Amino acid sequence: MNFSSHIDAVVTVAVELVNSLTPGEAHGREYVPPDGKELAALATGALRAGRTDTRNVSPAEAAELGDLAWAMRLVFIDVVAGRLDEAAGQVNELLARTGARPQLDRHDGEPWHLHFHGPTDALATGWAAGCATGLAVVLGSELHGRLGVCTADRCDRVFVDTSKNGTRRFCSTACRNRVKATAFRARRA
Numbered sequence: 001m002n003f004s005s006h007i008d009a010v011v012t013v014a015v016e017l018v019n020s021l022t023p024g025e026a027h028g029r030e031y032v033p034p035d036g037k038e039l040a041a042l043a044t045g046a047l048r049a050g051r052t053d054t055r056n057v058s059p060a061e062a063a064e065l066g067d068l069a070w071a072m073r074l075v076f077i078d079v080v081a082g083r084l085d086e087a088a089g090q091v092n093e094l095l096a097r098t099g100a101r102p103q104l105d106r107h108d109g110e111p112w113h114l115h116f117h118g119p120t121d122a123l124a125t126g127w128a129a130g131c132a133t134g135l136a137v138v139l140g141s142e143l144h145g146r147l148g149v150c151t152a153d154r155c156d157r158v159f160v161d162t163s164k165n166g167t168r169r170f171c172s173t174a175c176r177n178r179v180k181a182t183a184f185r186a187r188r189a
C-alpha cells in the first residue's frame with residue numbers, strides 16, 4: 001500500500017483487534033471472544049501484529065480495546081455497504097474520542113516519521129488514537145474502498161485489501177479455500 005510503514009502497521013493492528021475482540025462469525029463458525037487473561041493475550045497479539053514490541057496488555061486494557069474494536073468494526077461495515085458518509089462520521093467520532101494527535105518521532109535508528117498519540121501515554125488510549133488515525137488516512141485516500149468484510153459463508157472477519165487490483169474477497173486463505181471446496185462439491189453434485 002502507499003501509506004507510510006507506521007500507517008500500514010496501525011491499520012494492521014486495527015484489523016487484528018476487530019477480528020480477535022469482536023463477536024460474530026469466523027471461518028464458518030460462531031465466534032465469541034474469551035474474557036479475562038485470554039482476552040488480554042489476544043489483544044497483546046493483535047498489537048504485536050503491527051510489528052511493535054509492546055508490553056503485555058492487562059485484562060482491563062483488553063476490555064477497553066474491545067470497545068474500540070466494536071467501533072472500528074462499524075467503519076468496515078459502513079464502507080462495504082457503500083455508506084461512506086457514515087464511515088467518515090464514525091472515524092471522526094473516534095478521532096475526537098481518542099484525542100488523537102500527530103507527532104514526529106524518531107527511534108530505533110529510523111528516520112523521523114509521523115506517529116499518532118492519545119492525550120495520555122496510556123497504552124489503550126495510544127493504540128486507539130493510532131488505529132483511529134490509520135483508518136482516517138485510509139478513508140481519506142483513493143484506497144478508501146479497500147476496507148473489506150469477508151464474503152465467505154458464516155464469516156464476518158474484516159481485512160484491508162492490499163492486493164494490486166483490489167479484488168480481495170476473503171479474510172484469510174482458510175475462508176478462500178472453504179469457498180472453493182464448496183463450489184467444487186456443488187459442481188460435482
Ligand SMILES: [Zn+2]
Nearest residue numbers: 150155171175
Ligand atoms: Zn472469512
